[in-house]
Amino acid sequence: METYGKILLIAMPAFLLLVLFEKWYGWRRGFDTVRNMDMISSLSSGITNVTKDVLGLSIAIISYGWLVDHLAVLKVPDGWMTYLVAFVVLDFAGYWTHRIAHEYNFFWNNHIIHHSSEEFNLACALRQSISSIVKIFAIFLLPAALLGVPENVIAVIAPLHLFAQFWYHTRHIKKMGWLEYIIVTPSHHRVHHALNPEYLDKNYSQIFIFWDKLFGTYQEELESVPPVYGITRPVQTWNPIRINFQHLWLLILDAWRAADWRDKFRIWLMPTGWRPSDVAAKYPVFKIGDPYHFEKYDPRVSTGMHIWSWVQITFCLLFISYLFGNIATIGSPAMFLYGLYVFLMVYAYTELMDKNPNALAWEIIKNIMGLSILYAQGDWFGASYLGPFIKPLLTAYFAGSTFVVAWFANQFRKERSGLQDAPPSHHLA
Incomplete structure (x- = not known):
């Protein structure tokens, strides 16, 4: 490791x-x-x-x-x-x-x-x-x-x-x-x-x-068929942790809902995308039919949101760089606590990128965890050897990011409220 x-x-x-x-x-x-x-x-x-x-x-x-x-x-x-x-x-x-x-x-x-x-x-x-x-x-x-x-x-x-x-x-x-x-x-x-x-x-x-x-699985790239990228059942999220388990969750639901007991077991090793016929009919899942005419996932966000997302991932890269460089010193079980924080951080800021209403809650949980570690240890996993600035810097980050995300969440709430309150548009034929 x-x-x-x-x-x-x-x-x-x-x-x-x-x-x-x-x-x-x-x-x-x-x-x-x-x-x-x-x-x-x-x-x-x-x-x-x-x-x-x-x-x-x-x-x-x-x-x-x-x-x-x-x-x-x-x-x-x-x-x-x-x-x-x-x-x-x-x-x-x-x-x-x-x-x-x-x-x-x-x-x-x-x-x-x-x-x-x-x-x-x-x-x-x-x-x-x-x-x-x-x-x-x-x-x-x-x-x-x-x-x-x-x-x-x-x-x-x-x-x-x-x-x-x-x-x-x-x-x-x-x-x-x-x-x-x-x-x-x-x-x-x-x-x-x-x-x-x-x-x-x-x-x-x-x-x-x-x-x-x-x-027998080779296919040349054809000039007449420009590749269109993605998967036929699009994930519709920027959150990599949720993407990792979307398909598994669908399999679990399909196995639970299937009327035939054989389907409950064979679904796991059937060809990718196979679903029991009764479940597929009752619980349809969106699938891209025409690869040349579908809307890519891209929630509209402000320039500020783009900049803040880079701030978050920059901090995340700094966090894991310290983990990888000092994992022997951090040791077990502390390194798993550190890993949990990293996963929580990624989950929180990618939920915000998705404009999800629960993003603020995840950000608060992440920052409470960060502050708890910082003040319980009086340090960040021994990082104080880098300089006396570590503790105040991280305290400012945990507190400040909460307020920034709260501001963005409020903007998203106003945006959703404005869309709901807007009068229906009328078009002449």
Whole structure:
């Protein structure tokens, strides 16, 4: 956990700079593919994902170390070949876990967050799951285990393999010639993120595109079919925590409401999107029929709200940077309390971005928790070594953000009241 946290302290600023560069580049070229609130939502999703991972909040059905210890029949030679074998096997495993996440109802809940953006850009690459508590990934590393690839090699290659999937989430790089036949390119991955019927459930590969060609899931990006991004049942929120559990909640409701007992059980492993016929008829869920004619989610907010959202996520990034850099000193169980605060913070400010009436309540709960920690410890998890300004700065932030959010909530209330009080409009035919 500590090592991964240190890696993220380097990776996070790099990813953030690249996301902001893409925003600037698109604006400069007159082809801006990054909406502000969508970008903040994506970055916030990344924050929750890395916090969960650093805190170790997941359970593997079987560990790779156990597989190597009990099943290895060979031992690959030390050196670059070991790392190459590990990389290829990781990519093979990635293809199948990715495909399963798309093709089965239960596993789609672990992946829906990544496809929830209605844009396609570097920021949406950071939309990663917090709902994948139980991991099956190691099962697909069986070839590496049989070859005796050491666990420490997998531990080194795994983050590199993950980070190598970042760059191709962009619309600014067109087709890449002969590389299209070897690696996953932005063109391939635009297809994967599209909701057009021609593109659904295609191009699962993560680094090498030949897995899709080998297993029959490849689709080229067609000039006549421009990709439209998102999912067919749009999430309609900026809150990444709610997005992570929307599909699971629908499955729970559908299983409860189904009249046939067989449907209550089989719904979990049916193809993604399948619902019992009686439930679908009685409780319809909106689904995009025409990918070229639907309204993207984008609640209208003021410039001040955009600026305040950046203030909030900046503070959140500072909070998690301190957590990752000092997790060994913070220790357990304090680090889990810290993680809870981070999750609460993300939930609160993204609810405000959604203009939800309950945003102020979540903000108050978050700030009461922050003040309670600060004054119970007389410090913020030992951060006073950075300087005497920590305690007054955080006190000002917790108190000040409450008043700012209260002001925005009041503005939203007035806006809703004005809409309700407005006389109906009349149009001449």
